[in-house]
Amino acid sequence: MEHRKIYHSLTVQAAGDGPEIVVEGPVTPEHLQTLEMHKDLDSFRRPKDQLEALIEIAGLPEGRIIISRSMNTIVGYVTFHYPDPIERWSEGNMIDLIELGAIEMADDYRGLGLGKKMIQLAFSDEQLENVITFTTEYYWHWDLDKTGLGVWDYRKMMEKLMKSVDMEWCATDDPEICSHPANCLMVRVGKHVPLTSVEQFDHIRFQRRFMY
Numbered sequence: 001m002e003h004r005k006i007y008h009s010l011t012v013q014a015a016g017d018g019p020e021i022v023v024e025g026p027v028t029p030e031h032l033q034t035l036e037m038h039k040d041l042d043s044f045r046r047p048k049d050q051l052e053a054l055i056e057i058a059g060l061p062e063g064r065i066i067i068s069r070s071m072n073t074i075v076g077y078v079t080f081h082y083p084d085p086i087e088r089w090s091e092g093n094m095i096d097l098i099e100l101g102a103i104e105m106a107d108d109y110r111g112l113g114l115g116k117k118m119i120q121l122a123f124s125d126e127q128l129e130n131v132i133t134f135t136t137e138y139y140w141h142w143d144l145d146k147t148g149l150g151v152w153d154y155r156k157m158m159e160k161l162m163k164s165v166d167m168e169w170c171a172t173d174d175p176e177i178c179s180h181p182a183n184c185l186m187v188r189v190g191k192h193v194p195l196t197s198v199e200q201f202d203h204i205r206f207q208r209r210f211m212y
């Protein structure tokens with residue numbers, strides 16, 4: 001299957017007279033190797049380790065990394081890749097099922113519209129129309145402390161962010177998602193995805209049908 005990677009970039013003037021922010025991607029591992037990670041990008045791993053992960057993902061055939069960059073510093077990123085083999089989403093080895101794995105902005109760069117711009121750039125030029133893109137929202141990944149938002153307001157923010165590229169809330173019986181009502185699954189079916197893949201994904205979403 002073709003994983004279309006078409007590089008795009010745009011610039012955003014940060015608040016004040018700071019350097020402009022470049023939103024770009026999909027970026028190559030070689031480009032990422034020339035950059036450093038902002039010290040606040042620690043929601044998922046230590047910044048240095050997360051940069052290593054980004055470099056690895058960028059080198060995968062299906063991997064896709066979009067970044068926000070101030071000069072040589074990555075201030076935000078979003079990742080796309082095949083689901084982790086230990087998770088239910090990888091069952092069936094679907095070649096056209098891609099996970100939006102993580103999105104993160106450094107504290108001082110939040111609320112500027114950069115998260116939304118990164119996601120929109122990833123979907124530009126119909127690059128992801130031949131895949132089902134999904135993301136799992138678990139409240140324990142959210143930065144409730146720094147934002148001061150409650151779980152439901154945070155969930156609203158995440159839904160708004162994902163809906164900006166037509167990702168929609170989707171039902172599932174996945175136990176981890178069902179373990180808290182604020183958790184959710186969001187999905188976007190590209191317009192060139194065959195019905196057989198949609199049906200296969202339906203079976204992955206619901207595995208305990210005998211309960212209904």
Ligand SMILES: CC(=O)SCCNC(=O)CCNC(=O)[C@H](O)C(C)(C)COP(=O)(O)OP(=O)(O)OC[C@H]1O[C@@H](n2cnc3c(N)ncnc32)[C@H](O)[C@@H]1OP(=O)(O)O
Nearest residue numbers: 043102103104105110111112113114115116141142143157
């Ligand atoms: C799949 C996963 O990765 S789940 C984990 C998600 N990541 C995290 O929680 C890490 C910590 N959080 C972050 O890094 C950031 O807050 C992000 C990535 C979630 C959002 O990035 P940002 O660049 O701040 O988002 P952006 O500015 O594009 O805003 C998107 C929408 O959310 C709204 N929003 C952003 N911050 C807030 C806030 N603190 N309170 C209320 N709404 C907010 C915006 O108004 C915007 O809505 P609009 O289009 O109606 O204006």
